[in-house]
Amino acid sequence: MIAHLFMRQGVQILFVLAMAPLLAGWVRQCRAWLANRAGAGLLQPYRELLRLLRKQPVVPHEASALFVATPYIVFTTMVVASALVPMITIHLPLAGAADAVVLAGVFSLARIFAALAAMDLGTGFGSMGARRAMLVGFLAEPALLMVLFTPALISGSTSLVVIVRQLARHGVILYPSMAFAAVAYVMVTLAENARLPVDNPDTHLELTMIHEALNLEYSGRYLALIEWGAAIKLFVYIGIGAALFFPWGIAQGTSSAGLAIAYALFSAKLATAGAGLAVIETVFAKLRLFRVPEFLGTAFLLAVLGLLMRYLFGH
């Protein structure tokens, strides 16, 4: 029984590890199609990762141990975070070890290490990126928490497992409160994952970059770990979104058939979310940095409205 449990956990982790680059490729491919380009293909991220892993990394003279350790820490936290989210099944040993708030905390652990590592070298871009990343982070955090509160109040717990179990029981309906929260969640996801309109993941334009500025000095396998981690992060965010707002199909039981359906359904959710992300990134332009607080403020507002909605309608 225990062995089964851990096997399911292991399988989900492997699934995330394997599929995360694919998700990134899928988003990129969709954007290419929307922009009438051919695109590099769905498997391009895998090729990039492999190339980076094989290359000899370069470490600046000034780097301390923190600089070298950070890619491992970031990658590890992302993998562990992915193990905490009930994407496929609610019967995961690790999902019980942490609730949604802890998950947010785990993400901020990774963010803080990334920011510290960027400051380690004493370059202008690094510290600028660190500052901006932390700024976006702390502005997104209240909005994210408000988003989490709506389902948490409906189900009486911040545990994702409980939320999934409670929400899935009611059949396929989207509460008005949840609709507001969902929109807010999308906005937070964009900010947290350094996507347009908050940040542009495809550019190294010095003065506008946020996330990329953190990785400027990394190369080789370190960069591979960071990129892979970023892909997993997006994956996990979509997974959390699915658990919160579209929990239907997540396996409640332990049958193999249920699991298989859950995997398939989850892949479909991923594909839809990825395509939606590509549409958003194509439609919106990048915001100026000081418009970001307004953007996240709107997300916060929507989440609060959702919460109040819940009081109004009672669910």
Add this chain to the structure above:
Amino acid sequence: MILLSMVLIPLAGAVLLGALGHRSAGLWCNIAVSAATLCAAGVMTARMLHDGPFTAWHHELFVDPLNVFLVDLTALVALSTAVFSRTYMRAEVRLGHLNPARLGVYHAMYQIFVFSMLLALISNNIGVLWIAMETATLSTALLVGLYRTPAGLEAAWKYFILCGVGIALALLGTIMVYFAAHSVLGAHRALLWTRLYGVRDRLNPAIMTIAFVFLIAGYGTKVGLVPFHAWLPDAHAEGPTPISAVLSGLLLNVALYAIVRFKALASAGTVTHWPGRLMIGFGLASVLFGAFSLGGQRDLKRLFSYSSIEHMGLATFAFGLGGPLATFAALLHMTAHSLTKSSVFFASGEVAQSEGTKDMDRITGIMNRNPALGWTFMGSALAILGTPPFGIFASEFLILVAALRRAPWSVPLLILALGVAFAAIFRRAQAMVFGSAAGPRIPTSPSLPVPLAHLLLVLVLGLAMPPLLAAWYTEAARLIAP
């Protein structure tokens, strides 16, 4: 006999010291006389403990729980001030501030002052009390003007005029009390406290009401109650430091003692609480005025003289509240203030002497030059501000409790005054004690054991008050606020 000797010792001492003149033996002799007075007070206390309250010399002198501790306190502070002034006045002479020829006058007047204080306390006769207070005025006025500086003379003159008028008003009040009492008691005994207390319910309330107005205005001038206080800061600031110490530590207490005695007399017969209300009003006005005046001062001794106004106001207020608790607290406050304030003035005097100025803006960094003096000064300042565990904290604590029961509206004002006083005094004290020293230092050897001994006593009052003293306070409270 012991009562008589208690007043005769300082009187004889005054004659002796006046005869000794400026010889250096005078300094020691002054201490010896004061010590003898304290011994006499001790014997008197022992007898009182043994026999209970007693009268002497055709009922003209008496001792009861209310005055016994004040007598002891007076004798004690008189002795410690004498000890302090030995080194201090010698230094003043050496530094050229004082003409040595005046030391004889100083010592004689000092003993006369002590004599008049003790006489005022143990006299059973309200007339003798009045005369003793007047003698005290005369002797201290001469002491205030001892330095013969223009400012000192001006202060002495102001002291004379204001206290003269005050003493005159007090006499009118005394006459009125006699007027009220002589129809009840007959002409010959109408001035004796012990008799007056026996008939206090039968004294005419209308007369006592007006008499108390004059008494509180008259003796209140000596207590330094606002608005009769104008002489007090000048006299404290311009006189020699030992005199500032005894003015604050003894004279104000004895004057308040007189008011309290009369209050007990006046409030018994009247249906209204007029005397109590008057004292509450004057007390509160003094507390507030004293506290708010502290901030604007530049002169070290003037600063602490305003603090005396504040503290005497607090004691007056508490007596005015009446009731055993408030009266207990007020008596404790008188004791603690007397000891603390004299310690404050000792320390301030040493500071002013060693810095060569009383201007607080120019005194900095005492701690660098003389850490012991710095700590003593700081400790005294904190003690006078009512910081626990010193005795003043205990009395203020009790006064607040009593005020909350009897006049809750006054508590915010008291708290405000205490806070303002803390800000004003501590701001100055810190600036003087800490920081880097500026200016040349005048070589002195401050005698700190005296202020430290006082602080120790106040500490004992706050942490572990002797039960004997508490019993006296309780008895006295029963006597004046039944």
Add this chain to the structure above:
Amino acid sequence: MHVPIGLPWGLILGALILWSLLAFASLFIPKAPRIAPLIFPLGALGALCVAAAGLLALQGPPVTMVSPLGLPGLPFHGRMDALSGVFLVLFGLTTVAISLDLTGYRAREHYPVVARIGVQYHILLASLTLVFVAADAYSFLIAWEAMALSSYLLVVTDHHTRGARRAGFLYLLIEHIGALAILAAFTILIAQAGTGTRLVYTFAALHASHPDATVAGIAFLLAFLGFGAKAGLVPLHVWLPQAHPVAPSPISALLSSVLLKVGIYGLLRVTFMLLPTPAPWWGLTVLTVGLLTALLGALSSAVQSDMKRLLAYSSVENVGLITAAIGLALLFSAYGLKALAALALIAALYHCLNHAFFKGLLFLGTGSVLHATGERNLGRLGGLIHRMPRTAFMMLIGTLAVAGVPPLNGFASEWLILQSFLKATALPRPYLAMGIPLGAALLALVAGLAGYVMVKFYGIVFLGRPREARLAQAVESGPFERAGLGLLTLLCLAAGLWPAGAIALIRPAASLLTRADAPITISEAGARVDVAHAAYAPAILWVALGVVALATVLVLRARFSQAPRRAAVWNCGHPVIGARMQDTAEGFGQPIRRIFAAFLAVRSHHPAPDDRVPRYGSVVEDRFWEDLYRPAARGFEAIWAWTAALRPRRIAISLFCVLATLIVLLALAP
């Protein structure tokens, strides 16, 4: 009279006696320097005794004693219950580390200064202990003021600088105003409780006296004012960022770790154990003030450029969080939700404990930095991770703990606070149930800001390039300092990894205050903490992180193991000219200044287009200075000037006062 028997009192008395002796012995340091190295380690021994006494107090029922000291009829009472226990443990453990650090600190100072610190520090420790065990109003106030005074004297240790004197004065003034408020609160309770000369003043008797709602409300407000001043709540927090930077670093650590908590202790003691059942508005007041304090502290710390002031504001923030949780507990207990009140209290006390550990660690660490570099200004630090790696590592743990990230202790308590905020929906008033989750969002913002601040702090002090040439001479801190730091690091890790242990420690106190048990379940051998099905299992998380990290390293080493090549930094191809290209503390503050301009008093100076020498400048001040304290100070100065001018210069005027008073009194006479 009880004879103080029993181990807890023995330990406490032992520590008190030991500290008194040490304080006395310190006087002789200038004459006999040989004793100096012994003083502070022995002090640590005393602290250990106190911590042990606290642990014992947590185990058993409350123990009381009556001392022979005191006024007649007013003897001093002592009582050790679970609440005292928690704070004694907090105080004892932190103080062990601080005493160790002082052992190292001592070696660098002149003997007179060491002697002063030795005397005052041990008096402070003794008075702190007395505050925690005092069980009547009188002895509590005495211990309280002794604590305030000795800590004031420690703050002005370096009294030659104007800043230290100013800060010290402000500290003691606000402290004293607070003490007066506490005094007033106690006297109100005492005055209504007894009659005649018999004073009811022990805490137990006051609690039994049942004051009516108005009296209790006024007493509560006064107590909140007083203890809030001590804890550094808005708007009485201004002394904190002034006093911390000027005090010697170990003292700053003590101020922040323990002395702020004394305010919290007093607030808990009075509101939960002296006053009757709270009214809802009490809780709401405390909650609002707490949240405001947290927000203001976090924002202000983000814009500081003095490292100790930054940490001081961060302490303001944390105290705000704790206070907010206490406010929530008050609200819960006002509505009879005692179990939830216990939950919020556990969260608050846990955060107290954590804050003591990590803030103590950071302040001791800044002490080491200050010693190594002589610099408090963030603009002149940098790159110290290369010079002092061990300190830097321990500071990293502390930084992460303050930033509130799992699996360290700061996160654990903040998580509990958030969980208790979520439970506010159980409150029967809709506006509370709707409003308080917004408070939780504020908490999230504050937590996020704390992360921002900590990246700024650690990144600028320890990472990057040294901003001054002489930083190259910085040396690692000494063994005693490292021992102090190490102890606190271990405590941070332990409290973070094993929340079940900390909760078990605190639980009796919360139950004592609320008479209910918190809905927290602990499972899986103490590794997992559950609040209403939401779980946090830091140990499991650690194991998972460890396993994944190990696997990653192993896999990468097996397949892709080229050794990295060392090269110059790339920086997008721009040459790195020097350390000044890095972001500064002010640069880090800029977004905050811009976004939250309404909360801060920002004065910016921008050059005109035709300026020959263009200069940019920006000064951020606490809004409360501008809006509250300066006007108040000006007001008092005006009153003082007026009273000084009022002094009668002519005798005639004084005589006129006499005449006028006489006339008024005669007219008024009944």
Add this chain to the structure above:
Amino acid sequence: MMPLAAPINLLAALFLLVVFAMLWQRRLANLITIYAWQGTILTLSIALAAYATHSAHLYASACLNGLLKIVLVPALLRRLARRLDVQWDRESLVQVSTVMLIGLGLVIFAFNAALPIAAAGHGINRAIIGIALASILLSLLMMILRATALSQVIGFLAMENSLIFAATSVTYGMPMVIEFGIALDVIVGVFILGVFFFHIREQFDSLDIDRIERREESR
């Protein structure tokens, strides 16, 4: 009604009139003369009281008073005025007629304030307590309004006379009246000596803080 009430009441009225005269008079020499007249009235009233009660100590008191207040003190004051070369008091801020009006107001007030006492007393010269009170207040007013030290001292002397007048007439002799008298006279004597000390400066009642502080600094 006590014996000899009528003449004493007449003297009391005269006493009040004399106090008004002092308030009105600004020439110093005349002021001293009026003071001597006041002393005479006082001595007469004490003598009458002594006659009425046949008390020896009141006779002694009358003699002492007569000696001091009719002869000695006025002579001393005159000498002092000559030595200090003060003939006129300085212009006071308040006009004489206004002063008179204020004085009148004070008298009305004092009479009213004394009413309850008069009502309470029995067998005593009731009116006198009102007159004594009025005289005291008027003397205080004089001290307030006069600017030179010498006139202030005379104001104080007038107050002292009023007190003794009250003490002897109202009750026909308090037991310690001589002691009171002597005590007050000692303070008067010191006052007058004080004026000698102060003759360096023509005016004592302005305490200029700045000047004092300047002196402090130069010391």
